[in-house]
Amino acid sequence: MKLFDVKLLTVTCEILAQKAILEILSKHGITGYTSYEVEGNGSKGIRGHGFKNEKNIKIEIVSTEEKLKDVAEEIARYLFSDFAIILYFSDVQVIRSEKFI
Amino acid sequence: MEVKSNLLIQMDILGLIQANILTPVVLFFLLGLVAARIKSDLKMPDAISEFLPIYLLAAIGLHGGLEMRNTGFDSMLIPMLTAIGLSLVFTLNHYQILRRLGKFNIFDSYALASTYGAVGAVTFSVGLSFLKNQDVASEGYLTAVLAVLEPVSFILAIFLTNLAVSKQIKSKKKSLSSDLGNNEKILGMVDQSKTNLSGVLRESITGKAIIVLLGSIIIGYAIGDKGFESISIVFDGLFTGAIAIFLLEMGIIAGQRLDDIKKVGVFLVIFSILIPTFNGIIGVFVATALGLSLGGAVMFGLLMASASFIAAPAVLRHAIPQAKPSLYITSALGVTFPYNIIILLPIMFSVSSIVHNVDGSINLFNYFGIDL
Numbered sequence: 325m326k327l328f329d330v331k332l333l334t335v336t337c338e339i340l341a342q343k344a345i346l347e348i349l350s351k352h353g354i355t356g357y358t359s360y361e362v363e364g365n366g367s368k369g370i371r372g373h374g375f376k377n378e379k380n381i382k383i384e385i386v387s388t389e390e391k392l393k394d395v396a397e398e399i400a401r402y403l404f405s406d407f408a409i410i411l412y413f414s415d416v417q418v419i420r421s422e423k424f425i
Numbered sequence: 426m427e428v429k430s431n432l433l434i435q436m437d438i439l440g441l442i443q444a445n446i447l448t449p450v451v452l453f454f455l456l457g458l459v460a461a462r463i464k465s466d467l468k469m470p471d472a473i474s475e476f477l478p479i480y481l482l483a484a485i486g487l488h489g490g491l492e493m494r495n496t497g498f499d500s501m502l503i504p505m506l507t508a509i510g511l512s513l514v515f516t517l518n519h520y521q522i523l524r525r526l527g528k529f530n531i532f533d534s535y536a537l538a539s540t541y542g543a544v545g546a547v548t549f550s551v552g553l554s555f556l557k558n559q560d561v562a563s564e565g566y567l568t569a570v571l572a573v574l575e576p577v578s579f580i581l582a583i584f585l586t587n588l589a590v591s592k593q594i595k596s597k598k599k600s601l602s603s604d605l606g607n608n609e610k611i612l613g614m615v616d617q618s619k620t621n622l623s624g625v626l627r628e629s630i631t632g633k634a635i636i637v638l639l640g641s642i643i644i645g646y647a648i649g650d651k652g653f654e655s656i657s658i659v660f661d662g663l664f665t666g667a668i669a670i671f672l673l674e675m676g677i678i679a680g681q682r683l684d685d686i687k688k689v690g691v692f693l694v695i696f697s698i699l700i701p702t703f704n705g706i707i708g709v710f711v712a713t714a715l716g717l718s719l720g721g722a723v724m725f726g727l728l729m730a731s732a733s734f735i736a737a738p739a740v741l742r743h744a745i746p747q748a749k750p751s752l753y754i755t756s757a758l759g760v761t762f763p764y765n766i767i768i769l770l771p772i773m774f775s776v777s778s779i780v781h782n783v784d785g786s787i788n789l790f791n792y793f794g795i796d797l
Contacts, residue, residue, distance in 0.1 A: 340742040375678065376475060377738045378754075406746035
């Protein structure tokens with residue numbers, strides 16, 4: 325089976341930053357993503373308990389490197405200063421490359 | 426009723442505070458606080474902590490709607506407009522205090538100012554159960570005032586923050602006019618920090634709190650006492666018990682934040698106690714002057730005194746993301762909320778009893794109570 329190389333962008337952030345990130349995704353024409361609630365510890369302390377608004381969320385987006393770099397740049401520029409966010413890239417392979425353009 | 430009030434006023438404020446601490450609602454809050462401090466693994470299931478605020482809003486909405494059906498709401502307009510006016514004035518006043526005396530930056534000042542100008546539905550529920558405990562009624566339309574007040578002070582704060590950001594853009598434009606190349610990019614960045622006011626307005630009006638609250642007021646008004654009978658076991662019988670459980674959860678969250686209080690600083694802690702006291706007592710006086718009952722004046726004062734800690738983070742994190750949420754959540758939940766329900770509520774009740782002249786010994790505000 326032929327596999328195609330694409331990138332996976334994983335963003336872990338406070339739940340209240342989710343809306344802003346999804347707006348950035350749709351601005352760059354990315355419609356597919358997966359998100360789930362998570363807990364963890366970091367520079368802003370243990371997060372995930374208490375109010376729903378203080379939970380953390382993890383968003384995974386698979387797309388081309390070029391598009392994801394634009395997205396990451398925009399997140400870094402507008403959201404890094406005000407929200408608890410980390411993000412990283414990884415290499416993944418997919419079967420149907422046309423789904424992730 | 427007359428005899429009971431007379432008895433009550435004979436207790437001094439301290440006695441009332443002591444009695445208030447020994448109510449189940451406050452004791453459960455303290456239990457949560459202790460559990461969090463000794464690092465117990467006690468934790469509310471997520472679904473319940475999301476469900477309880479909805480239940481409480483529905484219960485106070487129904488209660489308000491029923492009362493409005495029985496007593497009418499012709500007299501609602503003036504107290505409501507007064508509450509909105511006071512809330513706006515208080516928000517501006519908080520901003521000046523925080524900015525000038527507290528030396529907070531613009532964003533933190535506006536966020537804190539609106540947190541303390543806004544109302545707390547949980548505090549309101551505790552107030553209702555406190556009055557129920559004292560066997561004192563309050564005007565039902567105050568629930569409608571609660572719903573209307575919810576977005577008011579946020580909208581003002583966001584509007585003023587936007588204004589301040591616009592000013593910054595203008596001054597940046599001036600200083601950058603020589604360097605045309607970078608101009609647009611930097612302005613775009615500053616522009617991003619402005620928030621769409623109509624978006625915030627729409628979000629807070631269609632938000633779950635307002636929808637449940639207003640919807641329940643309408644349902645309560647429509648069904649009347651007879652229709653309410655069939656659901657009263659859930660919305661009336663369980664009310665105080667549900668608050669007790671919810672306050673256990675609030676106690677846990679507040680306890681986890683106690684360490685952060687050191688970080689918010691002495692100024693903000695003093696602010697979080699003095700401002701509610703000041704606003705609350707003014708609220709009691711104004712409400713009495715407007716002709717509200719003893720219980721109504723306490724609830725009106727509580728509306729003015731309370732700070733928002735569930736709605737505020739959700740709204741402000743989007744609208745003023747530059748402000749530090751640890752400041753406004755910690756001070757509102759960790760300091761003001763316990764102070765309001767344990768100490769200020771009995772104080773306001775005593776003040777309201779005095780200005781309503783139930784004991785007949787103090788005549789200072791006698792003329793306020795003429796037609797009561």
